[in-house]
Amino acid sequence: MGCCRLGSKSKEEVMAGTVLRFGLALTGAGRSCFGCCIGRGAPPVLVLSVRVLRLLPAAPAEQREVADLGALHAPAEPLVPRRAFGPVLAAEAGPGPLQADQVEFPFGRRLPCDIYWHGVSFHDNYIFSGQVNKFPGMTEMVRKVTLSRAVRTMQDLFPVEYNFYPRSWILPEEFPLFVTEVRMMKESDPSWKPTFIVKPDGGCQGDGIYLIKDPNDVRLAGSLQSRPAVVQEYICKPLLVDKLKFDIRLYVLLKSLEPLEIYIAKDGLSRFCTEPYQEPTLKNLHQVFMHLTNYSLNVHSGNFIHSDNVNTGSKRTFSSILCRLSSRGADVKKVWSDIISLVIKTIIALTPELKVYYQSDIPAGKPGPTCFQILGFDILLMKNLKPMLLEVNANPSMRIEHEQELSPGVFENVPSPVDEEVKVAVIRDTLRLVDPQKKKRKDIQSQTSEHVSETREDLLDAGPAGGPEYETSKNTEAGLPSLCLKQVFPKYAKQFNYLRLVDRVAALFIRFLGVKGTTKLGPTGFRTFIRNCKLSNSNFSMASVDILYIDITRRWNSMGIDHKESGMCLQAFVEAFFCLAQKKYKSLPLHEQVASLIDFCEYHLAALDEKRLLCGRGVVERRGAVVTCPTDGLEVPALHAPLLNRTAAAGKFADCRSHHHPGAVSPGAGRD
Numbered sequence: 001m002g003c004c005r006l007g008s009k010s011k012e013e014v015m016a017g018t019v020l021r022f023g024l025a026l027t028g029a030g031r032s033c034f035g036c037c038i039g040r041g042a043p044p045v046l047v048l049s050v051r052v053l054r055l056l057p058a059a060p061a062e063q064r065e066v067a068d069l070g071a072l073h074a075p076a077e078p079l080v081p082r083r084a085f086g087p088v089l090a091a092e093a094g095p096g097p098l099q100a101d102q103v104e105f106p107f108g109r110r111l112p113c114d115i116y117w118h119g120v121s122f123h124d125n126y127i128f129s130g131q132v133n134k135f136p137g138m139t140e141m142v143r144k145v146t147l148s149r150a151v152r153t154m155q156d157l158f159p160v161e162y163n164f165y166p167r168s169w170i171l172p173e174e175f176p177l178f179v180t181e182v183r184m185m186k187e188s189d190p191s192w193k194p195t196f197i198v199k200p201d202g203g204c205q206g207d208g209i210y211l212i213k214d215p216n217d218v219r220l221a222g223s224l225q226s227r228p229a230v231v232q233e234y235i236c237k238p239l240l241v242d243k244l245k246f247d248i249r250l251y252v253l254l255k256s257l258e259p260l261e262i263y264i265a266k267d268g269l270s271r272f273c274t275e276p277y278q279e280p281t282l283k284n285l286h287q288v289f290m291h292l293t294n295y296s297l298n299v300h301s302g303n304f305i306h307s308d309n310v311n312t313g314s315k316r317t318f319s320s321i322l323c324r325l326s327s328r329g330a331d332v333k334k335v336w337s338d339i340i341s342l343v344i345k346t347i348i349a350l351t352p353e354l355k356v357y358y359q360s361d362i363p364a365g366k367p368g369p370t371c372f373q374i375l376g377f378d379i380l381l382m383k384n385l386k387p388m389l390l391e392v393n394a395n396p397s398m399r400i401e402h403e404q405e406l407s408p409g410v411f412e413n414v415p416s417p418v419d420e421e422v423k424v425a426v427i428r429d430t431l432r433l434v435d436p437q438k439k440k441r442k443d444i445q446s447q448t449s450e451h452v453s454e455t456r457e458d459l460l461d462a463g464p465a466g467g468p469e470y471e472t473s474k475n476t477e478a479g480l481p482s483l484c485l486k487q488v489f490p491k492y493a494k495q496f497n498y499l500r501l502v503d504r505v506a507a508l509f510i511r512f513l514g515v516k517g518t519t520k521l522g523p524t525g526f527r528t529f530i531r532n533c534k535l536s537n538s539n540f541s542m543a544s545v546d547i548l549y550i551d552i553t554r555r556w557n558s559m560g561i562d563h564k565e566s567g568m569c570l571q572a573f574v575e576a577f578f579c580l581a582q583k584k585y586k587s588l589p590l591h592e593q594v595a596s597l598i599d600f601c602e603y604h605l606a607a608l609d610e611k612r613l614l615c616g617r618g619v620v621e622r623r624g625a626v627v628t629c630p631t632d633g634l635e636v637p638a639l640h641a642p643l644l645n646r647t648a649a650a651g652k653f654a655d656c657r658s659h660h661h662p663g664a665v666s667p668g669a670g671r672d
């Protein structure tokens with residue numbers, strides 16, 4: 001879809017008229033899906049239809065309309081207004097003939113819209129305001145290799161907190177490491193008989209995935225060079241239901257990056273294998289219907305059951321599984337709180353790079369738009385009920401129908417109640433949450449969201465049907481179904497903020513990027529970072545700084561990640577930063593070293609900002625000081641420090657320390 005306009009009427013009308021009354025079951029022309037690009041020649045294109053039929057079966061017939069929301073990129077021919085749908089939901093139809101029950105964009109195609117709903121990615125040069133349903137860079141960030149790297153960085157810092165992601169190696173570059181590590185682990189534990197799963201980067205729907213027992217069975221020839229892959233420890237003991245392996249698809253709304261706002265849908269899908277599970281052996285490794293839970297694969301098995309009931313069949317609601325577990329005495333609150341924690345931690349791993357992409361596409365000072373995005377989290381429950389992250393999908397299918405073969409070669413789309421139950425609510429509530437009218441009530445709302453929970457018990461209480469904002473939504477939107485999307489961040493921020501170290505490293509990186517629109521740091525930017533943060537000294541000369549820059553940048557660029565721009569990418573900068581932290585604060589654990597160095601840098605930069613501010617105001621001159629204030633690469637000599645009003649800088653420093661990890665060390669504690 002291109003765009004839709006919400007909010008031309010009062011909020012109640014929007015909610016009742018559009019989101020609720022018209023529900024949102026989603027049908028792109030001819031493909032019955034939402035959130036997936038419908039080609040028809042023009043990017044980004046129409047994906048959304050709105051209809052009332054399923055959500056409110058009792059709705060009068062005249063309300064049972066379908067409104068297609070169309071492409072932002074207009075077809076050449078002018079639009080002819082056909083039928084007023086009311087200003088509540090104005091839509092621009094995509095290229096191709098309009099159908100009788102479609103509505104058209106009544107205000108002209110180039111008028112700015114409140115919400116732009118893109119099929120695949122953020123990119124669109126003509127959006128300057130409103131909200132876009134995709135973040136720049138998200139598709140790249142959740143690719144298997146990038147996600148594995150981002151999580152690995154967090155695992156280096158916080159191994160226990162990030163043990164929800166299977167041990168992974170990136171191929172081809174880490175193949176030797178993979179072989180060596182596996183050999184060493186086997187030597188130290190001869191009873192360990194692992195299985196590995198090889199997943200091509202950028203693949204989906206089980207495409208190209210295979211299981212191996214021996215590292216040397218990786219198919220290295222040819223394809224890996226052109227298409228890297230992730231090899232991962234295979235989780236051999238998944239939780240089984242009806243003797244079948246299944247995974248969970250959970251929908252997560254990333255509503256905002258800065259400040260971070262995350263919502264999780266209180267129900268998801270459970271997608272089942274179609275052959276009874278057995279632990280992997282050389283004999284059954286190739287049986288995809290036993291080991292891979294992908295719907296797109298299993299639907300082709302003769303055993304796949306399309307059910308009208310959300311509790312049975314090969315695709316069920318996650319809540320039906322939780323009910324079943326609960327009846328067997330399992331602690332489902334704990335399962336749910338572990339899942340929330342997994343989601344928040346994963347997003348914390350993704351945000352640093354997302355921020356780099358964001359400032360590149362929407363540099364500070366450029367008028368809008370803002371972004372939000374629905375993500376699909378694929379999670380596997382282990383036998384002991386521990387959730388493990390399999391992958392994150394930037395463009396999860398919102399299809400609510402499935403194909404049925406009526407006779408050989410003749411297919412028909414039929415409704416899928418389980419998909420509808422889960423997905424309609426996700427779309428409906430996403431629109432409720434990004435409703436532009438809602439911004440007007442932000443003050444009231446922020447009071448609720450600022451209620452940050454402090455205790456572990458709060459997270460444990462976060463069952464799929466609990467939580468204070470659940471009640472609030474009920475009250476303020478009387479008559480509407482309760483929100484299925486549950487805020488988890490900033491609600492639980494206090495429990496997770498200490499993990500956000502790389503975010504702060506990314507903020508330093510962005511500060512020194514210099515040129516607007518770039519994502520890579522040049523050598524001058526890196527030198528300025530070192531100088532401004534006072535990281536160079538007699539043990540670490542500027543020549544060593546240049547060597548560090550060249551070594552790390554060259555290595556990252558040789559991995560073939562992004563050759564479009566030259567320079568140091570964020571991951572390379574993070575690696576350099578970790579090196580510097582280890583050098584400066586030798587005996588601490590890595591996360592404390594990094595936290596200490598961040599504090600140190602932020603402290604010096606705050607002092608520098610303060611000094612620049614004073615220079616700007618001419619305070620220094622008024623005091624008759626001899627200091628001049630260069631605009632760039634400024635170093636404040638210690639001698640002149642008393643000239644500055646350091647209170648604000650120190651206050652800022654204390655403030656930032658209080659938000660971060662308790663183990664953080666003051667700048668003075670640095671050991672060179």
Ligand code: ADP
Nearest residue numbers: 166203204205206207233234235292293294391
């Ligand atoms: P795709 O994007 O191709 O679906 P996934 O990473 O989701 O790739 O993997 C496909 C399927 O393989 C998953 O749905 C899951 O059933 C299985 N799978 C993936 N990784 C693992 C793992 N580490 N352990 C066990 N099963 C896995």
